[in-house]
Amino acid sequence: MPSSIAPSTFQHRNKLLSFLDHSISMCRRRQVRNIYIRCGHAINLPEEYIRCEQSNCKFSLFHPARCKPPACLQTCWQYRRFPEQYSPHIDSYCPACSYRSDQNC
Structure with missing residues (x-):
């Protein structure tokens, strides 16, 4: 450990890294919006709920x-x-535009 940096700085850094590591993998929602370039339409997919496996997450199935x-x-x-x-x-085209173009063939 460099002598110019206090041990408390390393402790703070390690706590911060631990926090960031856990915050990335905690329970969360996922929202996806597909943008179709050929027709310009966008479709929102149903929101997903992603469950983590952390015992220190109140919402996890692994929380004691x-x-x-x-x-x-x-x-x-x-x-x-x-x-x-x-x-x-x-x-590509969105599903509705693809369906319409298939019907016109």
């Missing part, structure tokens, strides 16, 4: 039933993250 407040409030993740949002751009 015996973990209750006040300790749970101090040790476990108490809220859901913002939803993951994806908008893939697909180089």
Whole structure:
């Protein structure tokens, strides 16, 4: 460890990295909006709920039933993250436009 950096700085850094690592894998929602390039239409897919396998996430199926407040409030993740949002751009027509073009053949 470099002598110019206090041990508390490393402890803080390790806690922050641990927090970020766990926050990425906690229970969350996923929203996908497919953008079809050829017709310009967009379709929102049904929202998905992604469950984590962390015992320190209040919403996880792996969260112990015996973990209750006040300790749970101090040790476990108490809220859901913002939803993951994806908008893939697909180089084709949307399903409705594809269906219409198939009917006109």
